[in-house]
Amino acid sequence: MATSPAPTRAGPVLRRDTEHRMLGGVCAGLARHIGIDPIIVRVAFVAAATAGGVGVAVYLLAWVFLPAGDAPATPVWLRTSRGTIEIAVGIAFLALSVLLTFRAFGLLFSDVIVWPLVLVAAGAALLWRQWLGGGAPGGTVARAPERAAAGGDAAAARAGTASVPATRPTLPAAPVTPADRAALVSRTSLGVALVIAAGIAFLSATGSLSAARDVVLSVLVVAVVLAVIFFPWVLRLVRSLTEERAERIRSQERAEMAAHLHDSVLQTLALVQQRSDDPRAVAALARRQERELRAWLSRRAPAAGDPPQLAAALETAASEVERDHGVAVEVVAVGDADLDPPGEALVAAAREAMVNAAKFGGDSTVDVYAEALDGEIQVFVRDRGPGFRPDDLPADRRGVRESIVGRMARHGGRAEIHSAPGAGTEVELTLPRSPP
């Protein structure tokens, strides 16, 4: 119940869970939303139904107004209410003072109305702030007592609160921690209790409680009769709506995939047909397309704004070398690291090593293995070419001396070259990992 800090977060929209439903999926959906066993919610609804039929009415309303299915929820950005309780209490006092002022002037407010209205104001402030949490604190909260007071009648105010989910069928962001969730549930139930208490207080004060019960009962009977009659129809409607939504999502995905395949795979296939006399070019095209398609399939493409990562940078370097030199470069990465300036130098050195391997390693595949574990980053670039004696390396091979060994040394790392004639070449790059 404490005032929690106000992080912004997105949460799922409350939906009926039609997959696990007993009736309309209201209980299952609600249980999934707040993360408890559906049986608890079901028992609560049944209990509420026996106690005056409230449960049935709420259930039917929820059935009508809650969207079905588990289509991906559109994220709703909500501010977790801070000091909801304090605000509710403040509004209650505000309403009380306003009403008492009116009464002091002898206007038509008797105690019969004053206390229920104060309770409704507090309860509505609690509930509406939960549901409409996205608005500015002042605006949202200010509207609540206004409308509740303007209603002038507890029953109308209760209907007003009940219809809020209809106009905006979103609950506050799903709480992340159990404590958050508990706070949300207790705030909501406190608000509901306040509003119901207000209604009962008003009715009993005016002596019409039993009459109201009769009305509720008759409404209930009508609702049940209608529900029985229209049940199959509503069911079919809901089902077809759900199916239609799913179908729309599917066709969107299909269109997106078709667009992608057209831009990438079909283009490449056309190029392959044109250049079918050049096996090397065809292989390079196929490799590049394969790499691109794999990245797309596993959606490894980094989101904009993410810090660039070492493994992704190595993949990019590898695909460039592959494209420029027509040699397959396999990258295997274990662990990952943010790409800081020394990391960029490491990638540049690795790229140079890949270029050398592609140039001098014959047609063999170049294996790149990167490991970002245990306080250091290591990259191995290996080819199975003819190899050479490192001591024989001519002094003018700037690529190796400057771009690999020198570059690593300047950034606090080191480079070692293992090679022997006939055994291929392996360049080992080591960079101490900067503390996070």
Place this chain on the structure above:
Amino acid sequence: MTPIPAAPRVLIVDDHQLFRAGVRSELEGRVDIAGDAATVEDAVREIASLIPDVVLLDVHMPDGGGVEVIRRAAAQGDPPRFLALSVSDAAEDVIGLIRAGARGYVTKTISPDELADAIRRVAEGDAVFSPRLAGFVLDAFAARPDAPVADPELDQLTNREREVLRLLARGYAYKEIAKELFISIKTVETHVSNVLRKLQMSNRYELSRWAADRRLV
């Protein structure tokens, strides 16, 4: 010198006719190709009737794919050895097949020589790791201080196994690993088989979930 064993009998399971024909023509003469199958149903029946030594198994097929073939062949009793041969190198596919019981995983870009070699190795009871699979295993078993270890015997790699895997991931062949670590090829094979066993039995990080998560990274 041990006598040269007879070429292993191989069943090719893949739903792409073109690919089956390609593998068949590449492997012709290197191994004994017993037959091929295009569906899970056919594969299970052929395994029972042809009794191959090694099944070259595609991962993605209708009706459950490679995992389903392994499961039903095991239910039949006395299953052959499975070598997964797939175009997919997604962690969830690779780890999923290995966890189901495959003795190795290679991608379809493998050269015919390497493929024939991998088949022989699997037929002899050894495990076959591609560099990428070795990378996945290292990643999944990487020392993470926050993760509790339920069974150290299964949930951790020994230093030697880790070294062998790193060399595999770096593209070393068994022979080169043996030379690099001054051990025999037989010892390398033992290490790799132990890693495979751990991969199949360990609960560490709920490996399948680890693999599934990897696709979302």
